[in-house]
Amino acid sequence: MKILALRLSQLASLPGPVELDFTAAPLADAGLFAITGPTGAGKSTLLDALCLALFGNTPRLRHAPGRDSHLEDLDGSRIATADPRSLLRRGAASGYAEVDFIGRDARRYRARWAVRRARDKADGKLQAVEQSLTDLDDERLLTAQKREFAELIPERLGLSFEQFTRAVLLAQSEFAAFLKADDNARSDLLEKLTNTQEYSRISVESYARAKEARDAVARQQALLAEDAPSDDSARQAMEQELAEAEGELDTCQRQMKALDEEAQWLAQDAQWRQRCEQADASLVEAEAQWEALSEQRRECEMLERVAPWRPQLLRQRSLSRQLPDQRQQLEQAKSALAQARTALEQQHQQTSRRRQTLEDSEQALEQARPAIAQAREIASELKGREQQHRQLEDEHQKRKRQREDLDGQQRALAERHRRHLEQRDAATRTLSRHLGQHQQVATARAEAQQHLEHAGHRLLALSELEQRWRLLRQLDEQQHRLDAERSRDSAQRDELLDQGKQARARLDHATAEHEQLTRFIQRARATRSDSVADMRATLEPDTACPVCGSHEHPWRDSPPATPEATQLAAQIALEDDQLAESESRLGELREQRDALFGRFQALKASVEQAETSLLALEPRRNEAQAGLEEAQARLDDPALAEQWRALDADARQAWLTEHSEKARQRQQQARERLQALDDAERQLAPLAEAIEEDERERQALALRAANFDEELKRLDDQRPELTRSIDEHRRRLAEALGDDRSADAWLERLEAQVRQARQDHEQARQAHDQAQRQVLSLTQRIEHEGKALSVLEDEKTRLDAELERWRNEHPDITDGDLERLLDQADDALKALRARLDGAREACQTARTSRDERRQGWRAWRARHLPEQDPQTLLDEATQRQLDARQADLDARREANRPRLEAAQQRRDGALHAVRDDDRRRQRQRDGLEALERARDEHHRWGRIAELIGAADGKTFRRIAQAWNLERLIDEANVHLAGLSRRYRLVRGGSPLGLLVIDQDVADERRSVHSLSGGETFLVSLAMALGLASLASGELAIESLFIDEGFGSLDPQSLALAMDALDGLQAQGRRVGVISHVQEMHERIPVQIQVHPAGNGESRVALSD
Known part of the structure; x- marks a missing residue:
């Protein structure tokens, strides 16, 4: 991982934009560089920007108060003091921090953090932070979402925020933390x-598992106590009640079954009657539908008679409709033939006229060709003259522009020459002013150099005196602080000693109580065990007990009552809880004792350290006092030394600041005078050379101007003759062309006339041929249609005669009936026959179904009413008897139903009680097994938690x-x-x-x-x-930033620290340090300097 570049703008005291490119000189060649500047200038802001770009947070803000501490923003809203947006510079509308780095995968990335105000106004409300990550090798935006950014950065960078602030950025106040x-x-x-957070999670999880296991044991014990089964006598009574209830229910169910069977027979008889009634209704409906189809039956009879002659009838009707249309088409064809013959004659005349026009156009073209050739010769000569004229004009304009440019150069040269003279005079006056009373430059320079060295010596002496004075003040402050710390730590140590004695007493008391409780529970459990009961039976009077050694055995003949399993489990759980609570209390007291002992040891060591530090501080203070006196002796002005000795401690710092500033001003004035002398000498030499060069250039420009004037005069003499020649050729060309623009246009016009005449003639010829083809086509069409009409008329005559005889044989079929029958589809007769057959078959089926159902109903009643006369089985009298029987049956069923329900409820209640008791007994057995498993689990997790478990x-x-x-x-x-x-x-x-x-x-x-x-x-x-x-x-880390003061180090320790930093540099790391120590500044040539510019602003500059 390596930092490549840092960019920022409008953060804290740095308005920016600031860019630090570690891949470009001088930072690229520096393995060690320093970030320097006065306190509060903004050095740490550079490292804040580095963290902001990568993680959106800074080490300093991490320690700021949380949500309870707020700042008032410019728009009146409140933001938390730990909010990174508070780093945006006051009065700025937006700001950003940007870092380029090489990730763990050796690819280059750019991380960016930005914040802005609403509407990009300085008084707008702060908006949400924007973060983005870009792959620079692919120029691909990886994410612009904050959540994805937070996940990607540790993955690509290879470090989390905590790791980054320990491995790359070592922030202020973090060294000794x-x-x-x-x-x-x-x-x-x-x-x-x-x-390695998993170890904490394992500790918390083991503690939680142990607590969960302990709670599971308690819950299981509570469940066992709450869900005890019934005793044997209650169980026997429940089983007897169940047997009696089942007997009563069986009797009621047999009675109800007989009634249900009789009711089922009556219901089936009602179904037979309903089916017979449905069959009678279906037969009536089918016969009605057959009677309704009488008209369809007549229609079917006529279709059957027409069917053999249907094709001839359809052909006759088709010919009657087709013949008039055919005759009309023949007449239309004859009329079109007459029109076509007239058009043919007209096209013949048009073709003759177009042929004559073509011959006239070709003759005119041939006659004009000699005149066109002559016009082309005149135009060619005119074009040559005009080309010469344009070249002459171009050359004249070019020479004229060059002459004007030359005039401009002469004016610019004159102006430059004037400026050079003025600069020479000004430099001469400046040099004279800086010489002062000296006549030679060397003498004035020597005096200024002497003033510069004197001011430097005084500034160095004052700086050393200030450093020695500050060191002595720091040692005095450190001595006072150590005295205060020693007194405070001594008081706290005595207080902790008292607290430790009290904690020890509480721990001893709790240990005694725990041991007593353990012995009591062990004795109680030993009393309840089965082996103890067996051993108790073997005891003999006046004989020592093998367990306790007693000669008295009060429980041999009357042992204590043994509780039931449920009570025993509850008792054991209670004892376990008491032991666990006692052990937990004992552990807490031990932790309190250890914590107090650790704090006591730390305070004891702190007091010893303070005393050791005070002893070690005295020699250093004496050494600092001696160094201060040496620095006083090195002051070059006795008056200054006397002033210093006369000042008290509070006024010395202001005196040092004032005289150091005066020395710096004198030093700066001497530097400025030396620089002015050097500048004046450097300015005079090139000015003299420039004045001589101006004169040489002026003479060269004058010679070029004379040559240009002669060339322009020659060109002006050639222009009149060339203009007269061009006008004569234009006149001759206009006479030859007439109304045409050019000879080519004249020839093009005549050739276009010939082409148009040829095209018109061709179109006329094609139209004549088309008219001839149309006349021939219409003649052939009339002949064909006449023959077809004659054939159709013969066929119509034959069909009329045949069908007339058929109509005479069937006079009942009218013309309307015939038209209607012919309009029907070919399969109409088939569909109508199918419909009539279906209706006839439906009547037959309905009749058969009615007879079958009545026979079945009669047979059904004959089987179940054998005493009834078969002829009267379906009579109304029989039906009334059955209806009365149904009413009596319903009354008996209603009377028996409450008795059956009561017996059912009694049986269900008894059965539920028995089954509920069975479930409780089974749950009791399962609960005891679960309790044993829970205790095993508690034992296992309890041992683990005892070793590594903790709630935190x-x-x-x-x-x-x-x-x-x-x-x-x-x-x-x-x-x-x-x-x-x-x-x-x-x-x-x-x-x-x-x-x-x-x-x-x-x-x-x-x-x-x-x-x-x-x-x-x-x-x-x-x-x-x-x-x-x-x-x-x-991960290979090649960048390290240290933000920590080195001012507390003595020269030897500072040298060791510098050697360590050089060692880190030699290992391939680029190391940047923030420090105020002058010796470090002198040893580190490459520096990022942060200079205050006033109004809370600072500027960043590189120095090598």
Whole structure:
């Protein structure tokens, strides 16, 4: 992973646009560069833009207050202080941050973060953030959606936000945060950096599984207690009740079955009667339909008589309609023949006229050809003269334009010559002004150089004095702070000591109670076990018990009552809950004790560290005081030194600032005077050369102007004669052409006349031929249609005679009947016959069905009413007897139905009670098995949770992250060996605690809180670099940005830190640091300088 470029606009104090291209010089060639500028200029804003473009957040905003803290925006709305949109520069309508980088797949990408206000107005409401990711190799937009962007960035970059801020960007205040964090914070950070959150989830899940298993045991015990089955006596009573109810129900059901069988016979008899009535109705309907078809029967009879003569009748009717049309067509053809003959004669005359016109046009063309050739010769000569005239005019205009251009060059040269003279005079006056009282430039330059060196020496002395003074003030402040911390930590240590004693007392008390409860439950369970009952039966009076050793055995002959299985299970569950609650309380007290002990150890180490730091600070303060006195002695002006000694501590900083600024002003004035002398000398030399060059160019332009004037005069002399010749040729050509535009147009007009005459003649000839063909065609048509008409008339006469005889034989068929019969389709007779046959067959079928059904009904009643006379079986009297029988049957069934329902309900109630008791008994057996399984599950998950379980996941997380901490310590010690060989990190003090081994003091182990400021920085830097290596994993990271002050380092430690940065550079990383230390600025030539420009704005510039 490598950062290629950073771009931003309108963020915080940087209005921009700002572009830092790490692939172009000077940044491309610099493995180490510095970001410099005064405090608040906007150096950290560059790194904020880097994080914004990639992740939409910054390390500084991550620690800002959450939703409860708000800012008022320009439009009056409120935004959270942690909202990245608050970085948009005040008064700006939009802003963005953009980063080009090489991802883990070696492809180039561009990540962009942008925010704007509504309507692109500076007072508009802030809009939602826009984020996009582009593949630069394919020039393809991968996404412009925030959710997809958040998923793609870690995948393409290879780092999450937490990993990026530990592996690539080391932000302010983050160096010592991990070093001095407690175990929980340290394990949380390691978990995020190594993406090992699964261990916390496993810890939480094991705790939840154990709790769920414990709750399952309690639920199962409650279910067993709530759903107990009935006893044996109640069960026997339920079974007896069921037997009696089933006997009563059987008697009622047999009575109801006999009544139902009789009712079924009567219902079937009613069905027979209904079918017979339906058959009678069907027969009446079929006979009525047959009578309604009388007219159709007459129609069928006539169709049968007409059928043999149907073709002849249809042909006669067709000929009667066809002959008039045929005669009319023959007359129309004769009329068209007369018209065609007249048209043929007219076309013959038209063809003769067109032939004569063609001959006249061809003769006119041949006569005009000599005159056309002469006109072409005149036109060719005229074209040549006009071409010469155009060339002459073009040449004249060209020479005229060149002469005008030459005049312009002469005027421009005169103006330039004047400016050169004025510049020479101004440079001469400037040089004289800067010389002052000196006559020579060298003397004036030497004096200015002397002033510059004197101002530089004074500025250097004041800078050193200011640095020494600040160092002494910092050491004094550090001494006061350490005193306050030592007092505060001592008070907290004493308070924690008291709390620890109280926690120890509570833990001892809880341990005693837990042991007592455990012994009590064990004795109670031993009393209930089956083996105890067997052993109790073998006890003898005055003989020691093999278990407890007692000679008295009160339970041998009268043992305690054994509870039922349900009660026993409930008792066991209650005991398990009591043990679990006691163990949980014991664990919580142990954790409280351990936490208090850890805090006590940390505060003890902090107090020791403060005391050690105070002892180590005194020599440094003495050394700083001596350095301050040396800096005072190096002041070049005794008056200044005396002023400094007379000032109090509060006024010295203002005095240093004032005199440093005066020294800088004198230095700048000397530089400006030297620069002015050099500029004036550099300006005079080229001006003299330019004036001489102007004179040479002026003479050359004058010679060219004389040549152009002679050429223009020669061209003006040739123009009159050429114009007269052109006018004479135009007159002769106009006389030859007449009304035509040209000889070609004249020839084209005559040839067009010939072509038109030839075309007209051809059209007339084709029309004449067409008229001849039409006359012949009509003659043949008339002959053919006359013969066809004669044949049809003969056929019509024959058919009329034959059909007249048939009509005489069938006088009852009228003309109307005949027309109607002929209009019907050919299959009408067949359809009508089928309809009549169907109606006849329906009558027969209905009659047969009626007879069969009445016979069947009579046979049905004869089988079930054998005492009845067969002749009267279907009489009305018999039917009335059966109706009375049906009414009596209905009354008896209604009377028996309540008794049957009551017996059914009694049987169902008894059966439900027995089955419900069976289900309870089965559920009790299943519940005991489920309870045993739940206890096994609780035992298994309880053991796991005891080892790694925790509601917040910290138990297993600490175990897992201890291994990651070992890896981190190994990585950090590699970097620490290059920074300071005195110290080495180890794990100790707590599961995730850190200690420092001081190899200069016999490998003494010290708390990290005992390190001084410079030592803390070096160890923190090594830890940060180790975290970067751990977070990156197998990913090759080629860019590193460090935003941390180096001012707390002494010169030796600063040199070690610089060597470490050079080592990172040598490993192929591009390292950027933000620092105010002048020594680092001098050792790092390539710098990104952030200069305040006033009004809260800053400008970014590159310096190499």
